[in-house]
Amino acid sequence: MKPFLKKSLFAITFQLLVASLLFSQTNESWQASKETVERLSKNQTEFNYYEEKVPAYTLPDALTTIKGQKITSKKEWEKLRRPELLELFTTQVYGRVPNTPYKTEFKIIKEDPNAMNGTATLKLVDIIISANAKSLTIHLGLFTPNKIKQPVPAFLLVCNRPPAENIDFTREKKSEFWPAEEVIARGYAVAAFYNGDVDPDKHDDFQDGIHALLDTKRNAESWGTLAAWAWGASRCLDYLETDKAIAADKVAVIGHSRGGKTALWAGATDERFAMICSNEAGCGGTSLARRKYGESIDRINKAFPHWFCTNYKNYSNRENEMPFDMHQLMALIAPRALYVAAASDDLWADPKGQYLALYHSLPAYQLYDKNTRLPEAMPPLNTPVRNGQVAYHVRDGAHNLTLKDWNFYMDHADVVLKKGK
Numbered sequence: 436m437k438p439f440l441k442k443s444l445f446a447i448t449f450q451l452l453v454a455s456l457l458f459s460q461t462n463e464s465w466q467a468s469k470e471t472v473e474r475l476s477k478n479q480t481e482f483n484y485y486e487e488k489v490p491a492y493t494l495p496d497a498l499t500t501i502k503g504q505k506i507t508s509k510k511e512w513e514k515l516r517r518p519e520l521l522e523l524f525t526t527q528v529y530g531r532v533p534n535t536p537y538k539t540e541f542k543i544i545k546e547d548p549n550a551m552n553g554t555a556t557l558k559l560v561d562i563i564i565s566a567n568a569k570s571l572t573i574h575l576g577l578f579t580p581n582k583i584k585q586p587v588p589a590f591l592l593v594c595n596r597p598p599a600e601n602i603d604f605t606r607e608k609k610s611e612f613w614p615a616e617e618v619i620a621r622g623y624a625v626a627a628f629y630n631g632d633v634d635p636d637k638h639d640d641f642q643d644g645i646h647a648l649l650d651t652k653r654n655a656e657s658w659g660t661l662a663a664w665a666w667g668a669s670r671c672l673d674y675l676e677t678d679k680a681i682a683a684d685k686v687a688v689i690g691h692s693r694g695g696k697t698a699l700w701a702g703a704t705d706e707r708f709a710m711i712c713s714n715e716a717g718c719g720g721t722s723l724a725r726r727k728y729g730e731s732i733d734r735i736n737k738a739f740p741h742w743f744c745t746n747y748k749n750y751s752n753r754e755n756e757m758p759f760d761m762h763q764l765m766a767l768i769a770p771r772a773l774y775v776a777a778a779s780d781d782l783w784a785d786p787k788g789q790y791l792a793l794y795h796s797l798p799a800y801q802l803y804d805k806n807t808r809l810p811e812a813m814p815p816l817n818t819p820v821r822n823g824q825v826a827y828h829v830r831d832g833a834h835n836l837t838l839k840d841w842n843f844y845m846d847h848a849d850v851v852l853k854k855g856k
């Protein structure tokens with residue numbers, strides 16, 4: 436063979452090899468890296484990170500009622516099964532909102548039509564809740580894009596991180612946790628509130644936050660802090676409904692981790708939310724408890740006893756006896772848009788359990804659109820899988836809410852919230 440032919444044959448083979456390597460990497464279903472599993476398992480036996488140690492389990496069927504009736508239509512779902520499941524999650528997991536009467540007042544405390552170099556209008560809105568001669572203020576910040584004249588879809592972040600660094604409405608401090616400029620540039624309004632305004636993230640036996648206004652004594656079904664934050668998200672939506680710049684039927688609620696659990700519960704309890712983005716929520720949110728992978732119910736109840744209602748403690752180490760699992764919480768979102776996301780290093784939140792929960796919620800979606808399907812195998816890393824209203828991705832890296840996640844969320848919103856435009 437002539438040397439130049441030999442050379443080019445070598446080059447072609449090499450290129451093919453590289454291409455096939457790249458191809459196989461990007462098309463391979465995600466799985467936890469061995470290194471991460473070993474690292475997290477080192478020196479502890481309490482939490483499992485090995486896929487092969489996940490116990491066999493049977494999930495309660497999303498579409499079979501407690502009495503054993505199989506649901507076959509959306510009418511039956513809405514009349515029988517959905518209310519039943521909502522009641523289960525209310526009494527057994529997140530708790531019931533008391534029916535104490537309260538008053539709401541919206542005060543626009545600042546309006547700046549030249550925010551973000553003239554590209555957005557900023558509104559700072561105090562949402563004042565009063566009851567029993569006490570009051571509490573939720574500080575809502577909202578940017579709307581100036582270049583769009585008709586009402587726009589919006590993202591509302593439940594912010595569970597220090598507000599000064601993460602949701603700075605002056606925009607002096609910018610954070611990927613709430614990339615307001617990027618969201619505006621894509622034609623959405625972007626809003627945020629700090630969860631601590633509604634209820635401080637600590638065990639206090641109903642002495643502070645919204646509990647101090649609306650509750651007296653905690654009983655086994657009383658709402659926990661996650662439900663209080665979800666309630667706060669609904670009060671923000673109450674305001675957004677009054678703002679002419681917002682398409683209130685196209686509001687996405689988004690949250691990370693404990694905020695992601697909150698976003699899910701807000702979506703389940705308040706059907707006005709058109710889209711739910713639950714970022715790395717894991718245990719008590721998006722992952723299947725029966726897999727017993729990463730964080731467990733026992734551990735979450737011990738570490739954060741105030742998050743859930745007291746009844747949830749009954750399921751510590753009794754996952755298989757739960758009359759529900761988290762795929763059914765997701766089913767409560769149907770037929771609205773639901774995006775579940777995970778991160779490759781965040782095995783504590785069980786990326787696979789999150790995907791499977793979404794996958795097993797699909798029968799409820801199929802009552803509305805029988806073509807809503809996802810493959811049973813997980814998608815590759817950094818490759819969102821989307822179908823109809825539902826979507827999922829596993830992003831590379833640590834437990835966090837990043838611009839990459841937001842861009843994936845907005846790609847889905849472009850289809851499900853902006854459709855028909």
Ligand code: GTR
Nearest residue numbers: 691692693694717718730735
């Ligand atoms: C962890 C907790 C998780 C998750 C996380 C967060 O410590 O175990 O369930 O909620 O906090 O909110 O960042």
